[in-house]
Amino acid sequence: MNYTNIVNGPANASVIVQGCMRMTDLSKEDAANVIRTSFECGVNFFDHATCYGNGEAEKRFAQAFPLTGLKREDIYIQSKCGIMIDEHEFDWTKENIISSVDASLMRLNVEYLDTLLLHRPDLLFDPAEVAQAFDELEKSGKVRWFGVSNLVPMQLELLKKYVKQPLVINQVQFSLDQSQLIDQALYMNNKTTDFSLNRDGNVLDYCRINDITIQAWSPLQFGMFGGTFIDNPNFAGLNEVLEKFARREGVSKTAIAIAWILRHPAKIQPIIGSMNPAHIKDACDAVKVKLSHHDWYELYLASGKFLP
Numbered sequence: 001m002n003y004t005n006i007v008n009g010p011a012n013a014s015v016i017v018q019g020c021m022r023m024t025d026l027s028k029e030d031a032a033n034v035i036r037t038s039f040e041c042g043v044n045f046f047d048h049a050t051c052y053g054n055g056e057a058e059k060r061f062a063q064a065f066p067l068t069g070l071k072r073e074d075i076y077i078q079s080k081c082g083i084m085i086d087e088h089e090f091d092w093t094k095e096n097i098i099s100s101v102d103a104s105l106m107r108l109n110v111e112y113l114d115t116l117l118l119h120r121p122d123l124l125f126d127p128a129e130v131a132q133a134f135d136e137l138e139k140s141g142k143v144r145w146f147g148v149s150n151l152v153p154m155q156l157e158l159l160k161k162y163v164k165q166p167l168v169i170n171q172v173q174f175s176l177d178q179s180q181l182i183d184q185a186l187y188m189n190n191k192t193t194d195f196s197l198n199r200d201g202n203v204l205d206y207c208r209i210n211d212i213t214i215q216a217w218s219p220l221q222f223g224m225f226g227g228t229f230i231d232n233p234n235f236a237g238l239n240e241v242l243e244k245f246a247r248r249e250g251v252s253k254t255a256i257a258i259a260w261i262l263r264h265p266a267k268i269q270p271i272i273g274s275m276n277p278a279h280i281k282d283a284c285d286a287v288k289v290k291l292s293h294h295d296w297y298e299l300y301l302a303s304g305k306f307l308p
């Protein structure tokens with residue numbers, strides 16, 4: 001595994017993060033196996049959210065964690081708040097941010113979160129209220145660092161005007177298939193393709209300029225949770241090129257797809273979501289892969305994009 005210092009945030013964080021969204025349906029023994037496998041592969045950063053299984057993923061993690069023999073301080077625990085599944089709304093009120101963190105701490109059976117991210121923008125959010133919530137959470141020691149997810153640059157600017165703490169992470173969707181984070185820059189000003197649409201206000205460049213680490217969610221998925229493109233016959237061309245590099249590097253196609261994200265100089269942290277120990281090991285092999293500049297483009301083009 002390789003490690004990175006998140007600017008103004010956690011030091012020595014593994015470059016690959018283990019997502020826990022799909023942990024809900026596992027037994028506590030299987031969940032422990034997932035945590036142990038990830039940790040043995042070098043992963044020390046685990047991603048949660050209040051809405052994963054409506055709290056069940058955090059609970060399962062807490063039930064499983066003692067079986068792993070790990071200590072709380074061996075790992076970074078991140079959770080996210082603001083998506084209210086039952087209420088069908090997003091809620092960044094001070095009251096909800098604070099009560100969500102309390103509920104996450106209770107479910108996870110820990111005293112603090114390393115990082116708290118606001119999950120998706122509440123269209124009614126008041127940045128001054130968010131600032132008050134962050135101050136209280138920092139003062140009480142319940143949260144060490146703060147960040148966001150799925151936020152465009154101007155919303156980050158708005159938050160930054162009020163929030164005292166640095167916003168250290170922005171978690172967004174990014175995979176070989178869902179590469180809109182980078183597409184727009186390539187096709188800028190081109191009327192002939194939808195790839196030119198600016199869907200995120202140039203969030204990648206904004207985050208690089210402002211030292212906000214991008215975390216890539218669903219790094220192996222197509223569409224919005226459409227399934228994985230790995231071994232998917234609908235992505236035959238991409239799988240052919242993944243296979244070619246997998247053979248060359250002596251790893252799996254999964255490793256190459258994750259390595260493609262790691263190859264970007266923005267130091268993006270992919271968040272893998274597999275609950276299968278063999279797939280987790282495959283993904284973590286990505287850190288051994290050496291992709292050249294040309295290899296990276298070949299994979300990008302094999303994913304269905306073209307050079308203007």
Ligand SMILES: NC(=O)c1ccc[n+]([C@@H]2O[C@H](COP(=O)([O-])OP(=O)(O)OC[C@H]3O[C@@H](n4cnc5c(N)ncnc54)[C@H](OP(=O)(O)O)[C@@H]3O)[C@@H](O)[C@H]2O)c1
Nearest residue numbers: 019020021047149217218219220221272273274275276279
């Ligand atoms: N901020 C946000 O809005 C947001 C949104 C979504 C997700 N997330 C975070 O991102 C994490 C990852 O998302 P994700 O689960 O969609 O990521 P992913 O790693 O792209 O997808 C994992 C899924 O693909 C399956 N898969 C099938 N073949 C695979 C193979 N060969 N290798 C690996 N996986 C394979 C996995 O099944 P197996 O378990 O059988 O391997 C699992 O169901 C989540 O856990 C969550 O923490 C954040």
